[in-house]
Amino acid sequence: xxxxxxxxxxxxVSEGALVLLxxxxxxxxxxxxxxxxxxxxxxLQLLLKYTSAATLVKGINGFEAEFKKSETSxxxxxxxxxxxxxxxxxxxxxxxxGTYKYIFGTGTRLKVLA
Amino acid sequence: xxxxxxSSRYLVKRTGEKVFLECVQDxxxxxxxxxRQDPGLGLRLIYFSYDVKMKEKGDIPEGYSVSREKKExxxxxxxSASTNQTSMYLCASSLWDGDRGTxxxxxxxxxxxxxxx
Numbered sequence: 559x560x561x562x563x564x565x566x567x568x569x570x571v572s573e574g575a576l577v578l579l580x581x582x583x584x585x586x587x588x589x590x591x592x593x594x595x596x597x598x599x600x601x602l603q604l605l606l607k608y609t610s611a612a613t614l615v616k617g618i619n620g621f622e623a624e625f626k627k628s629e630t631s632x633x634x635x636x637x638x639x640x641x642x643x644x645x646x647x648x649x650x651x652x653x654x655x656g657t658y659k660y661i662f663g664t665g666t667r668l669k670v671l672a
Numbered sequence: 673x674x675x676x677x678x679s680s681r682y683l684v685k686r687t688g689e690k691v692f693l694e695c696v697q698d699x700x701x702x703x704x705x706x707x708r709q710d711p712g713l714g715l716r717l718i719y720f721s722y723d724v725k726m727k728e729k730g731d732i733p734e735g736y737s738v739s740r741e742k743k744e745x746x747x748x749x750x751x752s753a754s755t756n757q758t759s760m761y762l763c764a765s766s767l768w769d770g771d772r773g774t775x776x777x778x779x780x781x782x783x784x785x786x787x788x789x
Contacts, residue, residue: 590774601783664713
């Protein structure tokens with residue numbers, strides 16, 4: 559069964575530093591891969607999605623993610639962290655084999671230090 | 673812009689009360705979902721619906737029921753609220769990609785933080 563692993567439940571970076579949030583999926587290439595962001599007491603907002611059209615996907619707020627089939631990874635990056643990036647980030651895949659369920663990672667809380 | 677609207681942001685209910693959480697989407701999406709989110713446990717799927725009057729149990733359906741009488745509206749019902757149902761509840765909707773046999777991205781509401789006392 560498909561699973562999604564996010565390495566690091568908490569990540570801290572200094573303002574202006576590179577942001578790298580890791581995500582690995584378990585097995586067959588899912589139809590879609592997503593990154594979502596959640597600010598405190600808010601719902602999840604889509605940052606970007608991979609649809610197999612291009613391996614490097616650009617999203618909102620300067621984030622991007624690279625799909626690497628050989629590593630079963632879909633890591634999220636941003637060249638320069640901003641204080642407003644502090645939030646929780648979720649990696650997710652869409653269901654396979656005609657299922658309706660999404661598979662979410664457990665989330666990574668990003669802290670940005672001044 | 674797709675909009676998913678949950679009827680309440682914050683709710684406080686008493687143990688044993690019947691609680692209704694309402695969710696409306698405005699993009700004609702077939703699929704709708706209810707999740708609960710708890711610290712350290714991530715998002716857990718309670719129920720989902722892929723069509724009007726259709727529903728499927730998710731991973732933690734016990735103590736909950738749902739209703740989908742109209743395509744745009746998906747309601748979550750706590751039959752008899754208990755303190756262990758204190759949580760953040762998130763509604764989402766998505767479009768089905770028939771070519772790939774899966775959902776495209778999910779659009780989430782703002783969430784309802786429910787406290788049962």
